[in-house]
Structure formats: C-alpha cells, structure tokens
Amino acid sequence: MPSKIYFASDYMEGAHPAILQRLLETNMEKTSGYGMDEYSASAKQKICQACQIPDADIFFLVGDTQTNATVISAMLRPWQGVIAPRTGHISVHEAGAIEAGGHKVLELDQHDGKITSQQVADCINAYAKDENREHMVMPGMVYISHPTEYGTLYSLEELTSLSSVCREVGIPLYMDGARLAYALACPDSDVTLPDIARLCDAFYIGGTKCGALFGEAVVFPKKGTVPHFFTFVKQKGALLAKGRIAGLQFDTLFTDDLYEKIGKNAIAAADRIREALLKKGYTLAFPSPTNQIFPVLEREKEAELSELIEFSFWENIDQDHVIVRIATSWATQEADVDRLLELMTDQL
Numbered sequence: 001m002p003s004k005i006y007f008a009s010d011y012m013e014g015a016h017p018a019i020l021q022r023l024l025e026t027n028m029e030k031t032s033g034y035g036m037d038e039y040s041a042s043a044k045q046k047i048c049q050a051c052q053i054p055d056a057d058i059f060f061l062v063g064d065t066q067t068n069a070t071v072i073s074a075m076l077r078p079w080q081g082v083i084a085p086r087t088g089h090i091s092v093h094e095a096g097a098i099e100a101g102g103h104k105v106l107e108l109d110q111h112d113g114k115i116t117s118q119q120v121a122d123c124i125n126a127y128a129k130d131e132n133r134e135h136m137v138m139p140g141m142v143y144i145s146h147p148t149e150y151g152t153l154y155s156l157e158e159l160t161s162l163s164s165v166c167r168e169v170g171i172p173l174y175m176d177g178a179r180l181a182y183a184l185a186c187p188d189s190d191v192t193l194p195d196i197a198r199l200c201d202a203f204y205i206g207g208t209k210c211g212a213l214f215g216e217a218v219v220f221p222k223k224g225t226v227p228h229f230f231t232f233v234k235q236k237g238a239l240l241a242k243g244r245i246a247g248l249q250f251d252t253l254f255t256d257d258l259y260e261k262i263g264k265n266a267i268a269a270a271d272r273i274r275e276a277l278l279k280k281g282y283t284l285a286f287p288s289p290t291n292q293i294f295p296v297l298e299r300e301k302e303a304e305l306s307e308l309i310e311f312s313f314w315e316n317i318d319q320d321h322v323i324v325r326i327a328t329s330w331a332t333q334e335a336d337v338d339r340l341l342e343l344m345t346d347q348l
Helices: 017-025 038-051 064-075 117-129 156-169 180-184 193-199 229-235 243-253 258-262 264-279 299-305 334-345
Strands: 057-061 080-085 105-108 138-145 173-176 202-206 216-220 296-298 312-316 321-327
Touching: 017 243, 038 057, 038 193, 038 216, 038 243, 057 064, 057 229, 057 243, 064 138, 064 173, 064 202, 064 216, 064 229, 105 117, 117 138, 117 156, 138 156, 156 173, 156 193, 180 202, 180 258, 243 258, 258 264, 264 334, 296 299, 299 321
Parallel strands: 080 105, 080 138, 138 173, 173 202
Antiparallel strands: 057 216, 202 216, 296 321, 312 321
C-alpha cells in the first residue's frame, strides 16, 4: 500500500535546516535564561529593523493559542471582550481559551474570513447607545488574522480602515500572524511588515507554522503598550526558561530576509494545486490566494482520499458534501504535490 502523503497543516515538518544548524552549533553554550540572552536580543533588533519600529517591545512565546490568550488577556480590562470574526481562530479552534481567561469573544459575521471597519464601528456604536450597556460586555479590542482562517488576506486599504476605526474609539487592533510568512510571500498581498507595525497596536509573527520548531514573536510597536508584560507572561505559565531557543530561531528567520522568503515555496505549491483542481472541475469553497486550499468533496470521495491523503476536515456543507483543507508549507516537496494531484484527479 503506498505511503500516505501529508497536507493537513503547515507545521507537520520539523524546522528549516538553517535553524537546526544554528541550534546544533550553539547547543553547548551557556546563556542567560528567559529570553535575556544575546541571541534573543539580536532577534529583537532584526525584527525591529524589518518592521521599521526602532523602539518596540518584543517577546517570544511558544504557540499561537497561548500567545492569543496571553496578549488578549493582558490588553483587556476585566469587563471587556474582544471583537473577532465568527470564523476566527480564537472563536472556533482555541477550545474557549479566551473565555477561560475571563473574556468574551464578541463574534461578528464574516465574509471570506474577514470583518470590516463598518462592522466594528457598528458593534461599538451599538454598545455605546444601549441603555443597558453597564450590564453588558464592553468591546475592548479587535482581533483579526492575516491570513485568515480561510486563507484570505486583508488589503492595505481594509487594514488601514480597521486601524482608523480602532484608533478613533481608542481600542487596540491586534493581528494574529500565525501564518504571516505566507501572507508576506503572496503576490496578491499589498501589506508589508512595516504596514502592520504602523497600523496595529499589537501583532505576532508566527514561527511554528513558518519554519521554526516552535515559537511566536509578539510585537508591541509602541514601547510600554502593556506594562510588565514579561511578568504577565510568567504568570500565565508562558515564559520559556530556555528562552534562547526561541530567540535563536527568530534570529535565524530574520537573517538575510529568510522569513519573507520562506513562504514562497508554499505559495508556489498551493498555486499549482489550485490551478490543477480548478481545471479538473473541483469547486474551491473560499478565494484563498495563500497556502491553504479548500476543495469541496463528495463524502464518498473524501472517505476514499483520506485513506491516502491526510488533509483537514473543515466544514459540512450538506449530507453529501464537505469542505476539506489542503495546506502547503515552506517544506512542501514537488513529488508530494505530484502525488496529491494524481490521486485527486484520478477518475474525475
């Protein structure tokens, strides 16, 4: 029986060889803990340069759910909630981590995974005009992801408009960048790292899904945005004692523009898959230009293919059809793409 091929997510491989090499080279060095080492300091400096924010606060955490829960909890007051798309990661795939931290996710309807500045303004205005607002959860920040859970992208115009609304009413805009490398590598995107740093009050640069063994780099473009955030991270159990391991990985990712280059392979592979599936008559559920593809499959075909391809179940459409997700990564091999397309286009 042929071996299974894996397209379920973009963190199924280990780490980029350059990261493994540097971890090996520095393995026996003794450094200060908790991110106070020279490699973490170098990584922070390089991220500041890439984002064109010379005096930012940067912290390295382990994973995306942990990062979202920690940042959101730190930026909200106890009576506030976070506005998010109904399909956002914090809304659906984080097991209620935000609510477990004492904050409600204020869900808005989405279009291709995104929310608009008008929706945000309407949500905030509705709260302000409600005579029972003191009995309600106050909108305290806005959460978006780029790319979204549907692999779609915010345009610079959309991001600028969201930022303007948030700043007008005085609440922070927070971007989940778990797959940010794939947004930056996508030719359809007109949003850069400096744009994100200029328009968002907090964001994180994903490493786990973008070539690192693990790790996310939280960025507060304005220094002191969250006083004592280091202590808060510790309180949440999110402070890595061997902080240099995360710092070294980001130092490598931000050397010679590796982070902005690392997603190109994923985009090229995904583009090839999208084009081939569309030519064979598949329907793609969402207009994703990044590394995630969402084909609609008949249930019988989904069951058949799942014996040979590991992909993610995404959504039920009806009793006969489902949406699955195929995700490429920085490490996707051309031979695996060939095999995927052979299996998915056979007998169609």
